[in-house]
Amino acid sequence: MATFNDLNLHPALLQSLQDLNYTIPTPIQESAIPLLLHGQDVAGQAETGSGKTGAFGLPLLQSINPDLQQVQAIVVVPTRELAVQVRQELKQFGKMIKNLKVSAFYGGHSFSQERASLSHPPQLLVGTPGRLTDHLNRRTLDLSHVTQVVLDEADKLLEMGFEEELDQILSNLPHKRQTILFSATMPDDVKELIANSLKNPQFVKASANAIPDQVKLVGIKVDHEKRKETVGQLLQSINPVGTVVFTNTRIAADELAAQLQEQGFAARALHGGMEQKDRDKAMTLFRNGTTQVLVATDIAARGLDIDKLQNIIHYELPIDAAAYLHRSGRTGRAGKSGTVYTLATPRDEKQLRDWEQVRMDEWLSADKLTAKAAENKTPAVAAFATLYISGGRKDKISPRDIVGALIAEAGLKAEQIGKIEVQDRMSFVAVPEAQSKSIAAKLSEGRIKGRKYKIQLVKD
Incomplete structure (x- = not known):
């Protein structure tokens, strides 16, 4: 080799x-x-x-x-x-x-x-x-x-x-x-x-199969009108952090993300109808774990490369097998495991059988999923909140500078600090959600690399 x-x-x-x-x-x-x-x-x-x-x-x-x-x-x-x-x-x-x-x-x-x-x-x-x-x-x-x-x-x-x-x-x-x-x-x-x-x-x-062998594919039999309810039950039965739910339309993405928020999940939509700054924000918060669930159209299937992506959920089947493979191949990267869940109506089941290159490792009924969800009634709360910092690469700020300031000014330990993204004129850092307001206040009063910057919590 x-x-x-x-x-x-x-x-x-x-x-x-x-x-x-x-x-x-x-x-x-x-x-x-x-x-x-x-x-x-x-x-x-x-x-x-x-x-x-x-x-x-x-x-x-x-x-x-x-x-x-x-x-x-x-x-x-x-x-x-x-x-x-x-x-x-x-x-x-x-x-x-x-x-x-x-x-x-x-x-x-x-x-x-x-x-x-x-x-x-x-x-x-x-x-x-x-x-x-x-x-x-x-x-x-x-x-x-x-x-x-x-x-x-x-x-x-x-x-x-x-x-x-x-x-x-x-x-x-x-x-x-x-x-x-x-x-x-x-x-x-x-x-x-x-x-x-x-x-x-x-x-x-390269290999024609986009889905790595270590990824498990699970089919969930569901009636068309019960798909939204089933997604919520599925997320409640698993650890929802690092999940992308794929829809076929912008409207479906917005509606499903709103419903999941009402159920207590940290969910956001991502689609081509959003302003670029809002799409960037959604991706940043998902990458650093502040957002648990990203509800996306196929715009995210190409180029979506996130280290901690654990689960893919097909809320609706895409138009063909190639698109299904593209979506599913976002998880299980670099030898890591992952799970792909597919909500399938009777019509969808027939379509999946026709796609010969798509395998299914396990099938679940909606009733079995309901029972699993009942055992785990409280959705996992996002562990992190995200801080915005009004300085970036052009201001000579590095991730190391942000870590140093959080330790010196806010009293955090290095292992408490989540993912850091430094852009040209701004930066984002994930911090413990429970202490986030206090951390933001302390960092606002302190300095990063000898300078004061605007610090604020990223909110909806």
Whole structure:
């Protein structure tokens, strides 16, 4: 079995991988990285969670010139959430590379801030098609130095209707370049995109099954009109922390999240009808454990990569088996266990049988679930609340600074402090919910790295 040391990666990248406790490449990384380092065009079939960001990201980082302050590689992704996630992963991989700048451009983000940042361009740019073409149309983005382009989740890019934007982006790139494409599925339109955009591509493929073996799949037989009631009973019968419930519509997500809140669960909706700041807030609170349950449409299925995601619940079946696998594959990452629950009406049961690649390990009746819920009548209360801090990376604040301030100013112990997220101009930290008001008050009176910042509890 190969290790990252066998893949001829630069010492700076190997050091970052070691710090992240990544020692053995995933199958898609082992297949793709040598080809990409040799400059070949690659078309890869791989699910989110297979390690594909590392598969294309490590060769990109190895190939750029950090002393040249120009956009040298772009990664095109279908959603804002994925743009933010890919940028963060690339920054982690490249943290030992001096003068490296990685940016993400996407709708809902300040265009003027993006334009200003291009006065000192990133070497690596991650972006959504609409925002990238917006920059091209306004002549604010220079792609003349780009030598590598990645089309990530190509099936989703085409499914969302970005074909014209992709054509425009590719036509603005130098003819001599390396083109990389990753897609979870390979329908005809993706194959056509490969034929038109890649030169003598090498094909690599990860396992077709998006659901890891260590994930348990449980079917719950339910009448259509009792689905909402059944979700509440299911969450009451398990530890609800780290659960994503998938719905097919925004209305269903909002209604179900509201009902779960009434039942005492820390639940939030996530869908494309929300403002970007509200979507970011929902994701932040879910990642750090303040929100137990995220009720989401399929916008979250692509690129949702959360360490502590324990349970997936299919409130409604998606349109096809591929979408079901995408949703279900969000749990059981990196060898961890997880459970996927599927609420199934008699009609849904027939559909699941028709999807041959979908297995079901166990079936439960609604009556059995009701009995389980009765044994555990009190939903688990979220252990954390989240503090907002009005300073971030641009203010030279690091997670270590926040930990130090919470220990010095609020008297916390390091093990009491939850997940910390430091963004450009703001930060978020999870703290014990029972002490959260006192902690916020003490931190407001104190200082972080010698400066006072606005501190407040994040509320609905």
